[in-house]
Amino acid sequence: MNATQQEEKEYLEEIKEKLGLAVRRVDTAVKQFSEELRQKKQYIHENQSGMDEADMVAADQSINRMAFTGEGAVARKRRLLKLGQSPYFGRIDFAPQGQAAAAVYIGVHSFFDEQQRQNLIYDWRAPISSLFYDFELGEAAYATPSGTMEGTIGLKRQYKIRDGRLEFMLDSDVNIHDDVLQQELAKSSDDKMKNIVATIQRDQNAVIRNEEATVMVIQGVAGSGKTSIALHRIAFLLYRYRETIQAKDILIISPNKVFADYISNVLPELGEEHIPELGMEELAADLLENRYQFQTFFDQVSALLEHHDAAFIKRIRFKSSFEFLSQLNQYLLHIENTYFTVRELRVGRTVVPAAFIQQKFRSYHRVPLLKRFALVANDVRAQVRDAAGRKLTGQEKAAIGEGIPRMFKLHNVPDLYRDFFRWVGRPELLKLHPGQPLEYADVFALIYLRIRLEGLPGYDHIKHLLVDEMQDYTPVQYAVLSRIFRCRKTILGDVSQTVNPYSASSAEAIERVFPQADVVRLYRSYRSTIEITAFAQHIAPNPNILPLERHGPAPMVTRYPTRQEELEALRQLITTFKTSGSHSLGIICKTLEQAEQAYEALEAPGVHLLTDESTKFKEGVIITTAHLAKGLEFDEVAVPFVSARNYTTEVDKGMLYIACTRAMHRLTLTHTNEPTAFLPAG
Numbered sequence: 001m002n003a004t005q006q007e008e009k010e011y012l013e014e015i016k017e018k019l020g021l022a023v024r025r026v027d028t029a030v031k032q033f034s035e036e037l038r039q040k041k042q043y044i045h046e047n048q049s050g051m052d053e054a055d056m057v058a059a060d061q062s063i064n065r066m067a068f069t070g071e072g073a074v075a076r077k078r079r080l081l082k083l084g085q086s087p088y089f090g091r092i093d094f095a096p097q098g099q100a101a102a103a104v105y106i107g108v109h110s111f112f113d114e115q116q117r118q119n120l121i122y123d124w125r126a127p128i129s130s131l132f133y134d135f136e137l138g139e140a141a142y143a144t145p146s147g148t149m150e151g152t153i154g155l156k157r158q159y160k161i162r163d164g165r166l167e168f169m170l171d172s173d174v175n176i177h178d179d180v181l182q183q184e185l186a187k188s189s190d191d192k193m194k195n196i197v198a199t200i201q202r203d204q205n206a207v208i209r210n211e212e213a214t215v216m217v218i219q220g221v222a223g224s225g226k227t228s229i230a231l232h233r234i235a236f237l238l239y240r241y242r243e244t245i246q247a248k249d250i251l252i253i254s255p256n257k258v259f260a261d262y263i264s265n266v267l268p269e270l271g272e273e274h275i276p277e278l279g280m281e282e283l284a285a286d287l288l289e290n291r292y293q294f295q296t297f298f299d300q301v302s303a304l305l306e307h308h309d310a311a312f313i314k315r316i317r318f319k320s321s322f323e324f325l326s327q328l329n330q331y332l333l334h335i336e337n338t339y340f341t342v343r344e345l346r347v348g349r350t351v352v353p354a355a356f357i358q359q360k361f362r363s364y365h366r367v368p369l370l371k372r373f374a375l376v377a378n379d380v381r382a383q384v385r386d387a388a389g390r391k392l393t394g395q396e397k398a399a400i401g402e403g404i405p406r407m408f409k410l411h412n413v414p415d416l417y418r419d420f421f422r423w424v425g426r427p428e429l430l431k432l433h434p435g436q437p438l439e440y441a442d443v444f445a446l447i448y449l450r451i452r453l454e455g456l457p458g459y460d461h462i463k464h465l466l467v468d469e470m471q472d473y474t475p476v477q478y479a480v481l482s483r484i485f486r487c488r489k490t491i492l493g494d495v496s497q498t499v500n501p502y503s504a505s506s507a508e509a510i511e512r513v514f515p516q517a518d519v520v521r522l523y524r525s526y527r528s529t530i531e532i533t534a535f536a537q538h539i540a541p542n543p544n545i546l547p548l549e550r551h552g553p554a555p556m557v558t559r560y561p562t563r564q565e566e567l568e569a570l571r572q573l574i575t576t577f578k579t580s581g582s583h584s585l586g587i588i589c590k591t592l593e594q595a596e597q598a599y600e601a602l603e604a605p606g607v608h609l610l611t612d613e614s615t616k617f618k619e620g621v622i623i624t625t626a627h628l629a630k631g632l633e634f635d636e637v638a639v640p641f642v643s644a645r646n647y648t649t650e651v652d653k654g655m656l657y658i659a660c661t662r663a664m665h666r667l668t669l670t671h672t673n674e675p676t677a678f679l680p681a682g
Ligand SMILES: Nc1ncnc2c1ncn2[C@@H]1O[C@H](COP(=O)(O)OP(=O)(O)OP(=O)(O)O)[C@@H](O)[C@H]1O
Pocket: 181, 184, 185, 194, 196, 199, 200, 201, 204, 220, 221, 222, 223, 224, 225, 226, 227, 228, 229, 493, 494, 497, 526, 527, 630, 631, 632, 633, 661
């Protein structure tokens, strides 16, 4: 051990001691609070009879205040204990212009030493910590609330401290964290997504800390860290705007419950609370007030995988286009201008001229169309009352209330939706049968019309919306999101990882709905070895992808004479995996039916089947579909049944790409008969 290492070890011990002291101080404070709380409660109990209402309210408030302070102390203790395990991961020695250099230690949380009255560890989200992510040695600068601070970085050091022990430290002079990053990526996967604070890259940091964008769209290749970055961005925003935004004010729209569970650890690991999450279908059910049965996205994709139905594809394609949204908007203008056939209205001896009704109708142009009639009717009633100089009878009032809407051609949203297809001359594109579930492609179009025609309450309490897997949502869905969530948004995904090529949205398409969006593109891929990335590239080439220099075994494609032998090989693979030291093996099939068959054949302790009904991500061996595996990752992936017969269409190809890009270290594909043409030859 050299002198520097010795010094650092001693410093670590010093910090741990201070952290221990701080924990003891919090403990004493908590004990004191509980004692005071107990005394207060006892006092109230004993003196209840002599207290008036004001005394009681005051006592209640003081108890609540004490409990709140107590909770704060408990949270602080949790943070301190966590810091005790791994107090910091980085250090920079920064000399602001004209001043001496000082060491800045950076950790998951900050630590302010009360005795020294000094910050000994800076939170990774603090302004000064951005120096660690953005600069190498030499001139550097960071933004502070009062302006830019310029200076020089004389030293940059990284640490791996686990269970309070310094495992290694490394001075970086030129490379941005490369060695540490390599070590992190070579590790076996955890059962949940983990935080990446120690190795956030410069371009990722820019996304995490962006405060200006009202809508941020992140288009990144498979494994580029989109989901990780988005979650760190949330943690950053919670820190930066802690006075105004809390975890409960943020909403994640996630593709399914397993994914939600998979990512659920990241924010608590960063000391933040759990963020509420909602699936698109749940949102739809809520917006439709559970009045309609509808097909889910998973059902739609399954139907596409099971059989080729040209008419079904045509319907999906049309409803996923930007033109569909434009035509819906044009239709709304059209009905506003032509479906209100105004006639004069006679009430008793009073005649209300058509022009009056028309003018009132126009004056409410900001009100959703179908809600205007009631307002116009009120105006007409007032007009008649003034003209006749008397109160109206109940019958007259009702006649006006019915007469005005009758001047409009259609009154309910499903009828208008059907009418829209007649208007565009494509009635065959709507399959709407009473008593049958709505097709998924119609769900958000119907919601959009409801918003525009009837108005729907927004989710105004949400201050930031996070949408993952953006490629799976269509322009109409984004139009709904933009009207329901009037807050800032982070939207991320990868157009190459679409499970439905007929409804995929690229960053460009999303930009058309949100012209104000800041679009960031990420090309560096962190998840898979170079060999796996190169293999997946053959399925869906992207010349811009930059795989990280990390090697592993070449993916294996093996043909078996029979299905029995193929399954036997998979059984063998599971046995080998169990002794390999890896944490997770994903056996990823094309359809749920195939996954169920594989599960039946391979069922064993520690082997789990994940379906669209599952809610938890499980460690060990998971058998599932590509659709459900999207967003997840595994140490090892096996893709069975990759025959030419099984993988033929564009939808199949997308599934194959998703399945292969889930692998971090090892990828195996198996088949009987001819292999699919999507795979590299030989
Ligand atoms: N800066 C980083 N340091 C360490 N690991 C990183 C970094 N960036 C990404 N990773 C790792 O790369 C893997 C992929 O990250 P993530 O799942 O966030 O990517 P993604 O772009 O959302 O992937 P996909 O779209 O393919 O699901 C994860 O294991 C993540 O921890």
